Amino acid sequence: MTVQIEQMASAQTPKLGKGDQGSAKVRAAFTRPTAPGRLVVACLLMTGGLDVGTYFSDKSFTLIRRYDGVRDLKLAVWYRENAPSVTSLTAWADAYRGMDLRLFEISGVKQLGALDKFVAAAGDSRTPSVGPTSTLAVPGEFVLGIVASQYHSATQGGFGGGLTKLTEAVVPSGRQQDWERGRATYHIGTESGTSGPRLSARLSTQRRWITFLMTFRPGTAGPARFTATTNRSVLEVGGRASLTSFGPLKATVNRGVLGAVPTPRARIGPFEGQIRLGGWNGLLIGTSTPYRIQQIDGLNGRQVRTSDDDLPRTDGASRGVDLQSARQFIVKVNWDGAGAAPGTGPARIEELREELYRAVPVQRDADDELVFRKPGGPLRSVWCRATEIPRADEDEQVFRPEQPIVFRAADPRHYSAIQKRVEVPVTPDEGETVLVVGATNAGNARAYPVIRVAIPQTGTPLTRIQLVNVSAAVTFDVQMAFPPGSELVGDMSARATAAPVSPVTLDGQSRYGGWQLPRDTFYLSPAPDADAGVNLLYLRTTPVDVPVTCTLDFFDTWSG
Numbered sequence: 001m002t003v004q005i006e007q008m009a010s011a012q013t014p015k016l017g018k019g020d021q022g023s024a025k026v027r028a029a030f031t032r033p034t035a036p037g038r039l040v041v042a043c044l045l046m047t048g049g050l051d052v053g054t055y056f057s058d059k060s061f062t063l064i065r066r067y068d069g070v071r072d073l074k075l076a077v078w079y080r081e082n083a084p085s086v087t088s089l090t091a092w093a094d095a096y097r098g099m100d101l102r103l104f105e106i107s108g109v110k111q112l113g114a115l116d117k118f119v120a121a122a123g124d125s126r127t128p129s130v131g132p133t134s135t136l137a138v139p140g141e142f143v144l145g146i147v148a149s150q151y152h153s154a155t156q157g158g159f160g161g162g163l164t165k166l167t168e169a170v171v172p173s174g175r176q177q178d179w180e181r182g183r184a185t186y187h188i189g190t191e192s193g194t195s196g197p198r199l200s201a202r203l204s205t206q207r208r209w210i211t212f213l214m215t216f217r218p219g220t221a222g223p224a225r226f227t228a229t230t231n232r233s234v235l236e237v238g239g240r241a242s243l244t245s246f247g248p249l250k251a252t253v254n255r256g257v258l259g260a261v262p263t264p265r266a267r268i269g270p271f272e273g274q275i276r277l278g279g280w281n282g283l284l285i286g287t288s289t290p291y292r293i294q295q296i297d298g299l300n301g302r303q304v305r306t307s308d309d310d311l312p313r314t315d316g317a318s319r320g321v322d323l324q325s326a327r328q329f330i331v332k333v334n335w336d337g338a339g340a341a342p343g344t345g346p347a348r349i350e351e352l353r354e355e356l357y358r359a360v361p362v363q364r365d366a367d368d369e370l371v372f373r374k375p376g377g378p379l380r381s382v383w384c385r386a387t388e389i390p391r392a393d394e395d396e397q398v399f400r401p402e403q404p405i406v407f408r409a410a411d412p413r414h415y416s417a418i419q420k421r422v423e424v425p426v427t428p429d430e431g432e433t434v435l436v437v438g439a440t441n442a443g444n445a446r447a448y449p450v451i452r453v454a455i456p457q458t459g460t461p462l463t464r465i466q467l468v469n470v471s472a473a474v475t476f477d478v479q480m481a482f483p484p485g486s487e488l489v490g491d492m493s494a495r496a497t498a499a500p501v502s503p504v505t506l507d508g509q510s511r512y513g514g515w516q517l518p519r520d521t522f523y524l525s526p527a528p529d530a531d532a533g534v535n536l537l538y539l540r541t542t543p544v545d546v547p548v549t550c551t552l553d554f555f556d557t558w559s560g
Helices: 345-359 395-399 492-496
Strands: 004-012 024-030 036-045 055-056 064-071 073-083 088-093 097-107 115-125 142-150 156-160 162-172 182-190 198-204 209-215 272-278 281-286 292-297 327-334 368-373 379-388 400-411 414-416 421-422 437-440 452-456 462-469 474-482 485-490 504-506 534-542 549-554
Touching: 004 024, 004 162, 024 097, 036 088, 036 142, 036 182, 055 073, 064 209, 073 142, 073 209, 088 097, 088 492, 097 162, 097 182, 097 492, 142 156, 142 198, 156 182, 182 368, 198 209, 198 549, 281 292, 281 452, 327 379, 345 421, 421 437, 421 534, 452 462, 452 492, 474 485
Parallel strands: none
Antiparallel strands: 004 097, 024 088, 036 073, 036 097, 055 088, 064 073, 115 209, 142 182, 142 209, 156 198, 162 182, 272 281, 272 368, 292 327, 327 400, 368 379, 379 400, 379 414, 421 549, 437 534, 452 485, 452 549, 462 474, 462 534, 485 504
């Protein structure tokens, strides 16, 4: 989706009248209400005196930066991603200052984690400059830059950095002197790559200046919706007969939609920008819920612990084994200014808090499934528990309540929320010809399956089972006397996560001794270790061709 500015709005302090020395207030209104789910950015230029208190009407907006380090010149920017419909916004100051408030409605950016990079600079010269930012997260990010300078008489030009000048703001004239006024130019662009953007300008004379540069990640317009792909008629009648209806058409027998098929079950997972706490029946937070996800830190990415040993008599170290560390991440939730909304207030906030706390109880020795969806990706899960829920009770929380939750995942991997199953047939002989089946791991880390082998009730006694993954060169090899009608289970997931259960059982009883050396944990490789993530599997039995049923249950697996 193309990122673009849908509309702008602006407002300025009126001409200073007699006696107007106490405060200043500006209210900017859009021509039409913004569309829900858009990004709204508010920029405030303030000139004409030392620093004073500045306030913004909507506490649900996040302050990116307020730069007060330059005498007589101030610049502040707020934003709100996935904003509800906005009509107007107001800013005011404790003492009278020249003010210009600019609002931007921007479409096509992410609804969660929209802001990627922000840099600022200030000085007293003829050459304002800011940037470059660090490497951008993704190509195609939207760039918004601001150059603000003191004195109305000082003009701006010679802009560098490749951005397009969008508009220019001038603090209005009145009784103010030239030094009490200023101007700001706004610049936009889209970065085709991931190199950090920059912005520079040249003033007509040496003046104090402030520059801001920020980038926003592109994304979807909103959560996915169920939409019919064809417009079919609700009722179709063929032939020459006529149809007469007296009142509403009603079925005389309440038949299931799927007829004789066993009762189906379906689950609707979170949309983009949503998280389900406490498993599939837990609390839904994020987009279109009372709980706005303000920030997520650490849910994605990974951290590796190393075991290198420094060499005592030469340079370098002895290479050890690198293993992924347990995952700790923070989800910060707020309530969209519910404390200030009519009919809500602190009592409603407390009710929402308690509901949130119930969704993440103290877990003595178990983890809950946290289900989420990345933009454009499948549903994913991480097994974790809440370890810290700090709470602050202060005046600001009444208007903008926030609640961070610290989670810890002993198993740092991400899993697909939908389990896969593959059945592996038995190879009929001991020759080179084998019956191969493909098992696809669409993630980027090893997937550890649960292997189940059902032994037939009758037939030749079975003494050995060998499941081979040709792509990963790993074998699950168990040798023992298998009673007729028994079931062998190889729980490789339990082995990989060090769960307190035996990885090899027969009818629920441990048979670890029957697992043949080297007892490598059986796994399914991702791409590129396996071509397109497809693992080639085959199964042998001793004696040959015993008609066992072998299934693998597994999840696509990511390192984060």
